[in-house]
Amino acid sequence: MREWTVEAPAKINLSLDVLERLPNGYHRLAMIMQTIGLTDSIHLDKRASGISLACVSARAEEASLVPVDAKNIAWKAAAAFLERVPGAGVHIRLEKRIPAAAGLAGGSTDAAAVLSGLNELHGSPLSPDELAQIGVRLGADVPYCLMGGTCLSEGIGEILTKLPSFSDVWLVLIKPIFPVSTPWVFSHLRLDDLGERPDTSRLVEAVSRRDLATLAQGMRNVLESVTVPEYPEIARIREKLLACGAQGSRMSGSGPSVFGLFAEEQGARGALEEMKTQWPDSWAVQTVNGPYGL
Secondary structure, rough: OOOOEEEEEEEEEEEEEEEEOOOOOOOEEEEEEEEEEEEEEEEEEOOOOOOOOOEOOHHHHOOOOOOOOOOOOHHHHHHHHHHHHHEEEEEEEEOOOOOOOOOOOOOHHHHHHHHHHHHHHOOOOOOOHHHHHHHHHOOOEEEHHHHHOEEEEEOOOOOEEEEEOOOEEEEEEOOOOOOHHHHHHHHHHOOOOOOOOOOHHHHHHHOOOOOHHHHHOOOOOOOOOHHHHOHHHHHHHHHHHHHOOOOEEOOOOOOOEEEEEOOOOHHHHHHHHHHHOOOOEEEEEEEEEOOOOO
C-alpha cells in the first residue's frame, strides 16, 4: 500500500475545567471531548524519502493560515513517525474544512491522521500507546484525536477515559471571523477567577445516560472567563443560539468557535439558517464516533 486517505474530524469540548497550573507551565485539565462531523481530508502518498506538504481550501484566507513546511503540525507528526520508523518519505495533502485557530483541534486532528495513516502504510509497526506517546509531544489534543469519539480527558490532555458513545446528536457550530490564540488565553487565565465551573462527574453521568437536557444545561468552559470579556461577540453568539432553540451553548476549547446542542435535526437546520444571516461560517453537523478505531 502506497496511498492512504482519511477524514479527520474536528472536536468540541462539551465541558472544560482547569484545575491547576503545573510547574512545567502546562495546566491540569478535566474535559469532556467529542468529535463532530466537520472534517479535513488527509491524503498520504508514500515516497522514497523526504517530507512535503500541500494544502487546499475552498476558503483562500484559511489556506493562507496553514503553513506548508516544517512549522505545520502534520509535517511534525510525519517527521516524528519517520524518526521512529525510518526508510521512506511521504507527501501530505490537506484539504482543509476545519477553521484554523478556532478551538476545534484542526491542527491536532490532522497530526493524528498523519500518525495513524503512516502507521497503516508501514504495516502498523507502532501500537496505539506508542502513537499516543508521539502525539502528546506534538500537542495536548493529539492523543485524544487519535482516539476520537466521546472521552473524559485529564492531565494535560493525555489521560483519556473512553465514555459511552454520544454520537448522532445535532449541533450548530459558529466560527466568528477573528482567531484566538490558545497560548494567549492560558497566559491570561486567573485560577482564582474562573467563574462558574462544571460538575464534571455529573456531566459524565449525563453523557453515559445520553441525557441531553442535563448535559446541555450543565456544560461549562472556564476559558470563557478570558475570551468573553475580550471578545463579547462570543457571548452574543451563545445567546442567539439559545434564542434559536439550542438546549445549551458553549465555546469550544480556547475559542472562538461556539456550538449549540439541539434535540432534533429540524431544529438545528432551522437555527443554522437564522445564524448564517450574521455568521456565514456556520455548520449543522452531528456528533460522531472516532475515525481510527484505536
